[in-house]
Amino acid sequence: MHLSRTARIALRAGAALGFAVIYVPLLLVLLNSFNPDRSASWPPPGLTLRWWSAAMDNSGARDALWVSVKAGLGATTIALVLGTLIAFAVARHRFFGRGTVSFVVVLPIALPGIVTGIALNSAFGTVLAPLGVGLGLFTVIVGHATFCIVVVFNNVVARLRRTAASYEEAAMDLGATTFRAFADVTFPLVRSALLAGALLAFALSFDEIVVTTFTAGPGIETLPIWIFDNMTRPQQAPVVNVVAAVLVLLSVVPIYVAQRLSADTATSSRV
């Protein structure tokens, strides 16, 4: 397309503005964690590392981080198993209702989180409570796993569609059992897709706040819940700044690694 000089300059300026919009808020969070002042007024009066060391000693944030990691690992494990099973069923079999299955997998993330949240909350309340199982870390893991299945599914199904089933058939013609063919042929082919899916599922669980609000029992506080609870407390502001800054740096790592792992990764963290 032959763009005029003016159009080219206008596009460059528009793109530059877009980049600025993307980066300025995140850079501000990073910079603000060194702000000696408790208020968020701009520009900061100076720079200090004081709050970083204060944040290290903050047991609330540390405990919340630990809960988030446990919830993330639990949800990722379940999602990895269930998502992979459905991906194999959808990619390697023809059956009635195949389209519906793919749709149901996406549903937990397509519907507003608050709808998923209250649905699970009232279901747990009516079914689990009489059995003596209250809301806690377990219910958080169950809730997170439900919407994490889709990212594992997306990654594995994309990989399976690109690798023909004929490899497995060839292995079996050469005398391998179904299990042997899976271990030696199929698994190595999907391994990086599994890893990418797991990373994205963990990132998704780690970031989730709405479903967590409705499935967490008393005393179960994940890092997003901790940030949300402390965000408006002036006393906690400096520590929240540091935790937010750390999260900016940490949260992009799994996404970046997942993107590198597989070219067909469903890049979005939600879909």
Place this chain on the structure above:
Amino acid sequence: MTSEVTPAAGRGTVRRLAGALHTRPRLRLALLLTAPLLWLTVLYLGSLTVLFISAFWTTNSFTSQVVKVWSTDNFHALFTTPVFRQVILRSVGVALAVTALCAVLAFPVAFYTARVARPKWRPVLVVAILTPLWASYLVKVYAWRLILSEGGLADWMLNPLGLSGPGFGLTATVLTLTYLWLPYMILPVHTALEQLPATLLDASADLGAKAGRTFRSVVLPMVLPSLAAGSVFTFSLSLGDYITVQIVGGKTQLIGNVVYSNIELNLPMAAALGTVPVVVIVLYLLAIRRTGALSSL
């Protein structure tokens, strides 16, 4: 599993099992699907069904106990109470505004990375745009809280012009949601622009079209499905959000907030309200299905 058995016999069992699985694809399929489908249908669809049924129950206004008697009172209240109507219209308006802003911001960025920048820089630029945008939801909202707070960056930039920042409220909500969902718009638009055949643009130029005309008659129609695909996410994610509104929205009330504030006191009403975004999103999906956007999701 077979540690008790001698290795040879163990291998025989595995072989028989493998053979059985190989000759019975239905059995294999059943084994693959049972666990995930039980999880998704019983746990998830089951919970959703109970929630939507409970929208037809009512609440005893004295005890806040749910009364399990079928009635359409909640839906009647939804359409006749002015406050609810306002909140629903405001939420749909916010979702549309966010979608429009996302499209306006995403287009020049995607056009630049897909067609204007030097080819060897393009993949780098895409990573540079998208990676930071996948940062934590809450941190991104927090960033906007910092920018829009009193004496924050927005005020500092606008004060010399005699203006002040928008503060916390509806405008702040729209800005923050736009920032949050921007990647969902940039990604599909970038992909569509990247796949646009250069020959079509050349042909348009050969036929005498200037850049503006080529844009209107060639580029836009071909990118429209992906804009629509991106809008599914920007629209539906905005419609259900309530955390952002709580953090930067000031006194603004959207559907999500009203659902949230009704959960403890009146779960059936909250459930009825919760069906509104679901229905609106389904209608939106049906409306844009004509553009062919859904197949490119």
